[in-house]
Amino acid sequence: MAKKQDELTDHEYDGIQEFDNDLPPWWIYLFYLTIVFGIIYLLNYHVFKTAPSQEEEYRLEMAAAERQKAAFEAANAGSFVVAFSTEASDLEAGKGIYNANCLACHGANGEGGVGPNLTDNYYIHGNKIEDYVKVITYGVAEKGMIPWEKSLSKKQIIQVSSYIQSLYGTEPANAKEPQGDLYEQ
Numbered sequence: 001m002a003k004k005q006d007e008l009t010d011h012e013y014d015g016i017q018e019f020d021n022d023l024p025p026w027w028i029y030l031f032y033l034t035i036v037f038g039i040i041y042l043l044n045y046h047v048f049k050t051a052p053s054q055e056e057e058y059r060l061e062m063a064a065a066e067r068q069k070a071a072f073e074a075a076n077a078g079s080f081v082v083a084f085s086t087e088a089s090d091l092e093a094g095k096g097i098y099n100a101n102c103l104a105c106h107g108a109n110g111e112g113g114v115g116p117n118l119t120d121n122y123y124i125h126g127n128k129i130e131d132y133v134k135v136i137t138y139g140v141a142e143k144g145m146i147p148w149e150k151s152l153s154k155k156q157i158i159q160v161s162s163y164i165q166s167l168y169g170t171e172p173a174n175a176k177e178p179q180g181d182l183y184e185q
């Protein structure tokens with residue numbers, strides 16, 4: 001068959017005519033390549049399953065992360081324990097943080113106001129350091145307690161928690177009525 005080069009086809013649309021040339025070789029090879037790729041892909045992932053599917057990859061990665069986490073926790077056991085500080089410098093820093101951020105809702109002496117009284121034995125969210133850190137860090141959006149994770153560092157949160165803890169039992173004037181459950185100290 002003679003190679004058709006620059007031969008006009010017999011149709012014409014709105015004055016536009018078309019040559020009847022062969023497709024360029026690079027285009028045809030690329031097309032064949034996609035077919036070969038498709039076959040290899042199909043055999044690899046769906047017939048012989050020589051490579052893991054997306055779901056299997058996900059499961060494998062999760063399992064690997066699980067193993068890493070277990071190893072990390074085993075290696076660092078005990079080093080994430082937080083505790084109330086009784087250091088004067090921490091309590092002083094905590095007081096500064098409290099007066100700047102918390103006083104408006106919890107009162108100048110922790111007696112409560114918009115927020116609960118922080119000096120009595122009743123707690124809505126618990127009285128362990130972890131409970132304080134959690135409620136201060138994440139807040140209680142629906143009740144109006146602000147999350148502080150963006151504006152206070154972890155250290156500052158522990159300092160202000162320690163300061164609040166130091167206010168326990170101080171019986172300030174105008175104390176707000178108890179809220180939550182009775183907790184042992």
Ligand code: HEC
Pocket residue numbers: 097098101102103104105106114115116122123124125126132135136140143144145146148160161164179180
């Ligand atoms: C805009 C008012 C507001 C500010 C500011 C605020 N709180 Fe609160 N806070 C609340 C309210 C309201 C609650 C009660 C949440 C609930 O009912 O679950 C609360 C609860 C708490 C609790 C839990 C008390 C319990 O009984 O379990 C702690 C601890 C606490 N706040 C500490 C802080 C600290 C520390 C700051 C400053 C860094 C702060 N709050 C600033 C309103 C505020």
